[in-house]
Amino acid sequence: MKSVFGFFTLIIFVTVLVSCEKEIIKPRETIVKYDQKEDFKILAYTSDNENDASKELQRLKRLTGDSVTINYSNKNKKHLVYIGYFENSFEAGKRGFDLFLDSLITEYKIYKNDSLVFDEFSNFNFIGKDRNRPAIYNYNLITKKAEVLWSRWGRKIISANFTEDRNNMLFVTALLYDIEGGFPLIRNVRIYRFDRLRNTVRRIDKLGKANQIYTLWENKRELKVYFNFLDSVSTSTVVQQIHKYDIDSGKTGMEEKIFELVTQGFPPPPVKSIDFIAPDSSYNFGVKQSGDSLLYYLLADYEKIQTPFYKSQGSLINLKWSRDSKYLVFTEKIDIVNDTNKHFNKRLVIVDVPDREVIRIFEKDGILNFDIHGDLLLFDAGYNENAKIIVYNYIKDSVYSEIKIEGGCGLYNIPSAENLN
Secondary structure, rough: HHHHHHHHHHHHHHHHHHHHEEEEEEOOOOOOOOOOOOOOOEEEEEEHHHHHHHHHHHHHHHHHOOOOOEEEEOOOOEEEEEEEEEHHHHHHHHHHHHHHHOOOOOEEEEEEEEEEEEOOOOOEEEEEEOOEEEEEEEEOOOOEEEEEEEEEOOOEEEEEEEEOOOOEEEEEEEEEEEEEEEEEEEEEEEEEEOOOOOOOEEEEEEEEEEOOOEEEEOOOEEEEEEEEEOOOOOEEEEEEEEEEHHHHHHEEEEEEEEEOOOOOOOOOOOOOOOOOEEEOOOOEHHHEOOEEEEEEEEEEOOOOOOOOOEEOOEEEEEEEEOOOOOEEEEEEEEEEEEEOOOEEEEEEEEOOOOOOOOEEEEOOOOOOOOEEEOOOOEEEEOOHHHHHEEEEEOOEEEEEEEEEOOOOEEHHHHHHHHHOO
């Protein structure tokens, strides 16, 4: 009897170990792997009646200008109306969402050939509080609902780092934050990889404790984690470990640097590079000093005359282009007092690139992070428990929705009052 108990204990122990290495968050109805470009399409309408399906086909052709086809499903015994052919799920989902916004379709799904696939556009992930700890959420643009995808006791997410297509994420977690010897201390740090197409989370490294942690994408595939801590023997020495991770293969290396606390202090945060050239190389973003101000330019290769489109008295923080290079979004740090005499220290600016025209300026507390998602601009606003995400349609110049989670939320972390300056 004793050996049987031990046997089952071993099984349980092994099972726990395996589950810690890789977790399937939430099984989807269908998960299809697609590593190459294939035809994706929008399922916009289903009907038992062939005449009704034909009428819907003609209506959609007339109103959308897209390619519209009908297939009969022997499996479901229904007539299926599809819109378009797209290179990937994101582009198909973007078009479906545009048609949904224009009330031309009421619901849709994305298919590749005859298989249902994950809609990469209408879903995006963010960080929000769950039971008083930062967790991974999914937000659906159609339903305007958020749900928890990954939340674990003892694992507080302190930094989420998405790939460019937001399909993968390397995120840093900690057991708790503390103070030791007058310095902040982050305990039991671990690195995880989240694959949203397969809906899995895998732990890829354990780093221990640190006084400071910074993350920076070296390129589209490699993330660097800057891990700074006081030497346990010589407390006047700061050790900086730079851990390197490939989004697919995991940890690829580590380098170490030494700093003297008295003369050098803690090493400064790594500086993120800004891409000043549009994706299609049609424009360059330029900056010139003019007295106490900065003049911003958008320059095409064929132009000789330079005319500034914006005058800033602050400093540029970040800049991103839309995929089609037609829009530019940047944030700047500046002391702002608006017409209502309310003070802000961040400004977010949206620019129509061909017209070189500022179309919208947001001045809100806690604007730290933003991302361009098709025709939508996602950005943080507020901090701590009031932190939220605003979804703004820059084509229609309207706020589509606001994401609010009890305890606060943000695109990459939950903004706090301490990191707004």
